[in-house]
Amino acid sequence: MASRVTPISGFQEWLPTQRIVEQHFLDTIREVFELHGFASVNTRALEPVERLSDQGEDADKEIYGVRRLAGDDGSTPALGLHFDLTVPFARYVLENGGKLTFPFRRYQIQPAWRGERPQRGRYREFIQADIDIVEADTLPGHYEVELPLVIADAFSRLPIGPYKIQVNNRKICEGFYLGLGIEDVAGTLRTVDKLDKIGADGVRKVLLAAGLSEEQAGKCLDLAAIATPDSSFVGQVRALGVEHPLLDEGLAQLAAVMDAGNEHAPGVLSAELKIARGLDYYTGTVYETVIEGHEDFGSICSGGRYDALASDGKRTYPGVGISIGVSRLLGLLISEGGLTASRETPAAVLVAVTDEESRSDSMRVAAALRARGIATLVAPKAARFGKQIQFADRRGIPFVWFPSEDGDEVKDIRSGDQVPADRDTWSPPEADLRPSLVLP
Structure with missing residues (x-):
């Protein structure tokens, strides 16, 4: 008896011409990563749920749990499919720290799984292409400058069209909020990060409900509204009249990123002080990338610096990473943009x-x-x-x-x-x- 085939939403299965496009993107990205001296690693699909669920406000809602269908007596630790490649990579560094040479430059191109409602640009299974630079104990800030330039190199070789790598530094936001006397810095960051989704009025309402004053909420929105193609954002932030040592540190670091970007990839980087990233492990520079004309689609390449994600209590391995959402990007370019290949087979x-x-x-x-x-x-x-x-x-x-x-x-x-x-x-x-x- 024939069984009926029932599609499962949230999974990409390309036709041969589309798969050729995907392979071209993956090959090009891999080639550029290797040109910049990154070594390939591959990590397991499963991680302890406890480790995965400790990475942000909504992380535990997105994890696909995994168990044996038969013979599971409950003695096996709860396991889940990784929802990004940064968390398993941090674990990989901890397990192999004595065998790796630092600074360790890694690239990783693998699937990840996220248990969310499938919708435009968001899938249950998706391919990510990550690069990270990890150091032992102390990570110089110049690596935060380097990573968006690698992405600019890769994207220059692909038919993506005009795009912007939006850059911020969480120290700017955190120092600014501390300078305003805000106690719940992490909660404020997560609220401001929803600016594009719920708008300025929506963010203001959430901030006021969380106990911020009208002045504090207004200043937070003023900071988030600053966007410049160069380091002139520094003067605009100073004009808001808020002071804090952490704010000074963040401004200097972001200015260095923008100055280097304008020298090596002019017109690609944009300082956007509304960018915060939702995961709690980011501590410095953060990146989000949008395709011009499709800003409503959201970021197709993101990441940032993390100082304590890879730490066993004895030694810490700070790092900075950025990830291309390959499936997300191709969902836009192939499904909506009509990008295809000249033939359905490699044969000439x-x-x-x-x-x-x-x-x-x-x-x-x-x-x-x-x-x-x-x-x-x-x-x-x-x-x-x-x-x-x-x-x-x-x-x-x-x-x-x-x-x-x-x-x-x-x-x-x-x-x-x-x-x-x-x-x-x-x-x-x-x-x-x-x-x-x-x-x-």
Whole structure:
């Protein structure tokens, strides 16, 4: 009896052309990460629920718990699927601290799982591409400057369109709130971080309900409204008349990030003092990235500095990291933007089969081409050549190879040009060697 297939929302399953786009993004991101000296690691999917649930206001609501369907007597510690890659990486550093060389530069490209209601840009299973720099005991601030420049390098090689990496420093917010006499700094941070979701009036109401005065709430909103393309935000914050040593420290650190950004990736970074990030482990610079024209979609690349996430009570490993939400980004570019690939297969050449008796010769042609790095298919049937050309055309394969005792020929089925070819020397144009990305 056939069973009915029921889709499960919140999971991306791409068609072949879309999967080629995804692989191109992943390969490009990996290449850039390695160009900047990051080493690859891979961590397990499961972490103790206790560790996962200690990372923010809503973290415990998002964890997928995992248990055996049979034979679970309750003695196994509660486990959950990781909802990001930073928490498992911090654990990885603690477990391997004696074997790693610091500063440790790591990249990690893996799935994560989040138990939230699937909606536009938010999935139950998604791929993240992270980089982190971790040091033993003390982390210099220049690493906070470096990470957004790595992302700018990666995005410059991908068809993303105009975007902004929005940068803030939580020390600015925390020092500003302390300077105002606010006691619940963490709660105020989380409330202000919802500014884009509930608006200024909504934030004001929540802050007043939490016990802030009208003046304090107003000053918090004034700070959050500051946004500059350079380090001129420093003067605007000073003009608000709030003082605190932690505020001074944060302003200096963010100014260094913005100055470097304007030198090495002009026009990409924006100081946005409303950015706070919802997870509690961030302690310094924080990043969020939006695609211009799609600001309502939210951040597609985010992260920040954390000083105490990787700590066992004896030694602390401060770090800074940034994560590209690959699935989130591709959900926008593919599903809404129509980004696709020029063909549904990596194959650039289809080797025709004259008849089944000569299939072995077609296979030898394919082997010779593959040996030189040319992705090649052999036709599945010795049909009329018109049918075999049609087979290639439907898949976007640009060239059809015709073996012959009188000399092989290859046809560009797009232009109709057909020329003699040697299996040991012929190559397609570089642009046809691999599928290309196509915008509508």
